[in-house]
Amino acid sequence: RCISNTIDETKSGVDAFYLIYAASLVFFMQAGFAMVCAGSVRLKNLQNTMLKNLLDACGAALGFYTVGYAFAWGSSYPGIKVDNDELTFAGLSNFFLSDLDQKAFWLFQFSFAATSATIVAGALAERSQMLAYLLYSTALTAFVYPIVVHSIWTPNGFLSSFSANPLLGIGVIDYAGSLVVHVTGGQTALIAAHVLGARKGRFHEIDGRRIAKDFPGHSIALKMLGVFILWFGWYGFNAGSVYYITVKSNAVLAQNAVVNTTLSAAAGCISALLAKAWLSERQTGEATFSLTDALWGCLSGLVSVTGGCAIIDSWASIVIGLISGLIYLWGSNLLVKMQVDDAVDAIPIHLCSGVWGALSVGLFAVPEYVQLIHPGVTAAGWFYKINDGRLLACQVIGILFVLGWVTVLMLPFFGLLHYLGWLRADSLDEIVGLDISYHGANVLTNYNQGNINIADDNG
Amino acid sequence: RCISNTIDETKSGVDAFYLIYAASLVFFMQAGFAMVCAGSVRLKNLQNTMLKNLLDACGAALGFYTVGYAFAWGSSYPGIKVDNDELTFAGLSNFFLSDLDQKAFWLFQFSFAATSATIVAGALAERSQMLAYLLYSTALTAFVYPIVVHSIWTPNGFLSSFSANPLLGIGVIDYAGSLVVHVTGGQTALIAAHVLGARKGRFHEIDGRRIAKDFPGHSIALKMLGVFILWFGWYGFNAGSVYYITVKSNAVLAQNAVVNTTLSAAAGCISALLAKAWLSERQTGEATFSLTDALWGCLSGLVSVTGGCAIIDSWASIVIGLISGLIYLWGSNLLVKMQVDDAVDAIPIHLCSGVWGALSVGLFAVPEYVQLIHPGVTAAGWFYKINDGRLLACQVIGILFVLGWVTVLMLPFFGLLHYLGWLRADSLDEIVGLDISYHGANVLTNYNQGNINIADDNG
Amino acid sequence: RCISNTIDETKSGVDAFYLIYAASLVFFMQAGFAMVCAGSVRLKNLQNTMLKNLLDACGAALGFYTVGYAFAWGSSYPGIKVDNDELTFAGLSNFFLSDLDQKAFWLFQFSFAATSATIVAGALAERSQMLAYLLYSTALTAFVYPIVVHSIWTPNGFLSSFSANPLLGIGVIDYAGSLVVHVTGGQTALIAAHVLGARKGRFHEIDGRRIAKDFPGHSIALKMLGVFILWFGWYGFNAGSVYYITVKSNAVLAQNAVVNTTLSAAAGCISALLAKAWLSERQTGEATFSLTDALWGCLSGLVSVTGGCAIIDSWASIVIGLISGLIYLWGSNLLVKMQVDDAVDAIPIHLCSGVWGALSVGLFAVPEYVQLIHPGVTAAGWFYKINDGRLLACQVIGILFVLGWVTVLMLPFFGLLHYLGWLRADSLDEIVGLDISYHGANVLTNYNQGNINIADDNG
Numbered sequence A, B, C: 001r002c003i004s005n006t007i008d009e010t011k012s013g014v015d016a017f018y019l020i021y022a023a024s025l026v027f028f029m030q031a032g033f034a035m036v037c038a039g040s041v042r043l044k045n046l047q048n049t050m051l052k053n054l055l056d057a058c059g060a061a062l063g064f065y066t067v068g069y070a071f072a073w074g075s076s077y078p079g080i081k082v083d084n085d086e087l088t089f090a091g092l093s094n095f096f097l098s099d100l101d102q103k104a105f106w107l108f109q110f111s112f113a114a115t116s117a118t119i120v121a122g123a124l125a126e127r128s129q130m131l132a133y134l135l136y137s138t139a140l141t142a143f144v145y146p147i148v149v150h151s152i153w154t155p156n157g158f159l160s161s162f163s164a165n166p167l168l169g170i171g172v173i174d175y176a177g178s179l180v181v182h183v184t185g186g187q188t189a190l191i192a193a194h195v196l197g198a199r200k201g202r203f204h205e206i207d208g209r210r211i212a213k214d215f216p217g218h219s220i221a222l223k224m225l226g227v228f229i230l231w232f233g234w235y236g237f238n239a240g241s242v243y244y245i246t247v248k249s250n251a252v253l254a255q256n257a258v259v260n261t262t263l264s265a266a267a268g269c270i271s272a273l274l275a276k277a278w279l280s281e282r283q284t285g286e287a288t289f290s291l292t293d294a295l296w297g298c299l300s301g302l303v304s305v306t307g308g309c310a311i312i313d314s315w316a317s318i319v320i321g322l323i324s325g326l327i328y329l330w331g332s333n334l335l336v337k338m339q340v341d342d343a344v345d346a347i348p349i350h351l352c353s354g355v356w357g358a359l360s361v362g363l364f365a366v367p368e369y370v371q372l373i374h375p376g377v378t379a380a381g382w383f384y385k386i387n388d389g390r391l392l393a394c395q396v397i398g399i400l401f402v403l404g405w406v407t408v409l410m411l412p413f414f415g416l417l418h419y420l421g422w423l424r425a426d427s428l429d430e431i432v433g434l435d436i437s438y439h440g441a442n443v444l445t446n447y448n449q450g451n452i453n454i455a456d457d458n459g
Helices: A002-040 A043-073 A103-123 A130-153 A178-196 A220-240 A248-284 A291-306 A314-337 A346-364 A367-373 A390-420 A427-432 A434-439 B002-040 B043-073 B103-123 B130-153 B178-196 B220-240 B248-284 B291-306 B314-337 B346-364 B367-373 B390-420 B427-432 B434-439 C002-040 C043-073 C103-123 C130-153 C178-196 C220-240 C248-284 C291-306 C314-337 C346-364 C367-373 C390-419 C427-432 C434-439
Strands: A203-206 A209-212 B203-206 B209-212 C203-206 C209-212
Touching: A002 A043, A002 A103, A002 A220, A002 B002, A002 B220, A002 B248, A002 C002, A043 A103, A043 A130, A043 A434, A043 B220, A043 B248, A043 B291, A043 B314, A103 A130, A103 A178, A103 A220, A103 A346, A103 B248, A130 A178, A130 A390, A178 A291, A178 A346, A178 A390, A220 A248, A220 A291, A220 C002, A220 C043, A248 A291, A248 A314, A248 A367, A248 C002, A248 C043, A248 C103, A291 A314, A291 A346, A291 C043, A314 A346, A314 C043, A346 A390, A427 A434, B002 B043, B002 B103, B002 B220, B002 C002, B002 C220, B002 C248, B043 B103, B043 B130, B043 B434, B043 C220, B043 C248, B043 C291, B043 C314, B103 B130, B103 B178, B103 B220, B103 B346, B103 C248, B130 B178, B130 B390, B178 B291, B178 B346, B178 B390, B220 B248, B220 B291, B248 B291, B248 B314, B248 B367, B291 B314, B291 B346, B314 B346, B346 B390, B427 B434, C002 C043, C002 C103, C002 C220, C043 C103, C043 C130, C043 C434, C103 C130, C103 C178, C103 C220, C103 C346, C130 C178, C130 C390, C178 C291, C178 C346, C178 C390, C220 C248, C220 C291, C248 C291, C248 C314, C248 C367, C291 C314, C291 C346, C314 C346, C346 C390, C427 C434
Parallel strands: none
Antiparallel strands: A203 A209, B203 B209, C203 C209
């Protein structure tokens, strides 16, 4: 009896520790997103962009504390058996963190919600108003995103593999959230960037030819730092998604997840880098090795492996990564053709690679691993069971649901903001830079080096 | 028997792991402080400021190894029962880490001491001598800070809630150190900045009107990065302060701590940002959203919730954070009126919000949580027991003790340094910048971009 | 029975968690190396340098996945008893991660291999070709480094203390890899930098006097950030090297390791800083406190304590750190005399301090601690057993092996690359900067601040 108590205490301590650890790392990804955005914008909009990054973390904390968590996870603790097959649209308990035992689980889920929100920041950078951003990030983290979570990850969700009667007997499988987190954020970014319009001067016509002008970000070093911070944080994201590490099968899954995360990131980096070099060689006769493309390829690999990392083989994670690097390049190119302006390529990275990640689960999920995470669900990637396309079908349905749900809510939302004139910054403000317009800054105070006038500093 | 051994091994492994993890994160806060300081100073003093940040970490390691830990925790392991009610002024064992079993506990405590020391770096930036800084940081980490720790956190401390006969039956409750760490560092910063005087040109008079000239730091991106690193590290700071995670009550407390840490940081950020925008709108007719104020508000929220995060309700952490954002703005304003110059607003953030954090425990401590951490102590925040102000009284006494102790030692100390001419950098050195004067640097070598002369690089 | 299962699950969960945690931190050191390199090079080569940092992490992932891990650890799980005394040159199982249970162990070992590879990046910066770098980093992580690991760390290695019949009854003791990781990387850097030659304009003669021109890096703040990230990551490196934390002796060793890591880093920082100040005072009449030297001294302390941190006393770690700071300065000076050009002083830091670290184990290893990690091996540092120099002899043999092995493979390798014209960048490319030549960048797009022409940004 006494021993049994000690074990229980140790177990619960370890599980709390594990969630705190994983949540801390995922939270730290906010710094990564902030540095990626900071490095990608022009100096004149630096403060504005980073303030949005900061505010969506803070807004997500308050939004997810009040109602977001309740809508997503109310009465649906992970690991709890489902007694009936009741499907609900949203959870309706644990508002304001009430009656929540495992509070570290809230922190972990909050950090996911904040990730989903911050994905949009870069796509809207350099031309949107502060207020619009605040309204959108609250709406996303308090309602839009929680419903997606509830539907796919909780035992009461209508698409969930954890429910008693899952869709097609399987349900949608999205281990750490290629679909739930990245497609939700990425699709919001697409809608918002489309409604908002491009930055002034980004697309123009000369003699009938459409020209897309690049606006190189002001610091490549900050981009690099941001990507490494994100990669580091992703270990918390993908390992933490087993929730409890003191279950043997979860320890297997978590270890598989971190290895595959690494391999897919590496593969995505290399494929985007080399494909772009090959393309540039064909177009200009000289191969250019672009660090930015390598970095964004890395992120694409991370996004796309998030959905399946724990339940696929390592070779598959490399395949997924290699393809995601190409998908990113394709998506980025497509956006330019569609004249949608995305300062940090958030849409190709999170939306396109996220969709690919969700699909890839339907292709490569290993039956044995799926059993470990969804006991009783006999599902396999198409690659393993060529005559059973049910999982792949579930994944497609899941993708359509998320795209549809986000579009149905967010398109009118951003349309309304645009109609009210709350979305787009004033034209002159945009030209001088939002830092001067809204943040009382002088461009040179962001980095006032260069031509320093010492006398002037000492008035 | 054998099983019991295995459990013990697992438990001790987990506890060692937990402390190593938490200490690593707290140590990483040094990077956060360094980036906050680096971003806040002018380019001409960048090396000097960061060297101080580095040296106080290294000095704290040696100071805390030799005598600091012994004075603070000698013979007072946390979790050990107190046999008698003997109160001591300082611990007197474990010098040079001798006879210390749980060495990770040293690392955790060292990282706290280093935090306390580095708080001062920013306040003295851009005008103090190297030697003075070395002397002060050794004195603080080897003696001043350890005595505060001993008095408030160990079973033999005269203000401690862990002692056999605590003050008013309760003692001072300062969970992770709003008072012990931040007020100690912040009050030292206030005294030092007062004795040292303002940077040249910061305050001057024109036509009888006092003008405070802002010296904008050279990189807002580094400030942002620093704050996110600090927030990340704070999860180690506030979760780690339960020391042992394999105790059920501690797992509850640690989880509560990280959630409340998040909420208070978010609330502090938003309240400082909006209050400043409102003020600027009243003063100039146009609302300015200041990223720096949002960031410092965030830090204020973190500082103020540190004292009570594990033992308060979540709504209270939001209240504490909201108020701390206002306190920071008020304190920052007051300093300018008093013509005390603080390059990073360390004093409003750590001293003012630290005092508020210590007080807030007396207002919002939940009796049930207090029982978990101080078994046998029946204490409650004033909010919960309106006719029992004992805890609040203890907190006030604790605050007065720390302010008094630091002042009594540090005021003569800095006064002496000033009298000897060791404190303030030479006037000309300050004008050209300390990097050229002391560190053999050319300003442009810190960031020699801008007008790069390629030919010159290749001599 | 049931209880025993629960304990096993908890144990295996904790051990998986510990390796995931430690590996994540070691992986994050990639960001530290990248920032150190980024800060140390001139702006015109920033992208090129960071792309190499990124690619060696990605290349190491693929190289270590395919064959590297197999050559290093095939069939040699740590903690497994050795049945026979068969010594092998390389492991030959677990190719492509097949049949590997503890996958987090792969991640941990991969992150070490990536560290070894990235050490070289800085030394070759600003003048080497992309292709050469890719070829070298694959060769190192897939073959050269794994053989060193196999020889020194696995039960089948001919120099290993874990083998049944170790060399001189003891074998080489290199706890976390001063020798295995840092000397391997550092010696490769020396050979490569020697074959590659100095950057244009670095060494020249004026009136028969040899002049070494310093090329100050473009950002001291990024160097500082890099070192703090590395220090933080080092806690994962040195604590994680016990592999399993749920063994009592390992918990003792891991705690000892992190404390000694801290003390040696602090001591190395202070000794390099003060020694350089003293030297500059003697040479120029004025003491210069160089932040770069303090930072590199810090890293030297970390490198040199890596080999013995778990098995030495704390005072010894301070001695090791103090000496490593001087060794760094000496090595850095020697390189300049030999006209070997090393943009980030990787050779003095990793090679010289790495050799010192491996030797220091032979001087300061505490017999009791050695017993904990190598049960049955009775070995002691020379300091503790003055008439038994066997351990010191083993260490010297180990050092000679690593230096010899790396030289025998890498000298012809780099020689061949040089002969083929694949190693050194074109002379004109080097002068304009590799970013423009290879990466399609304009120098000013790395940090296009300074003279911002707003109109130009808006086409």
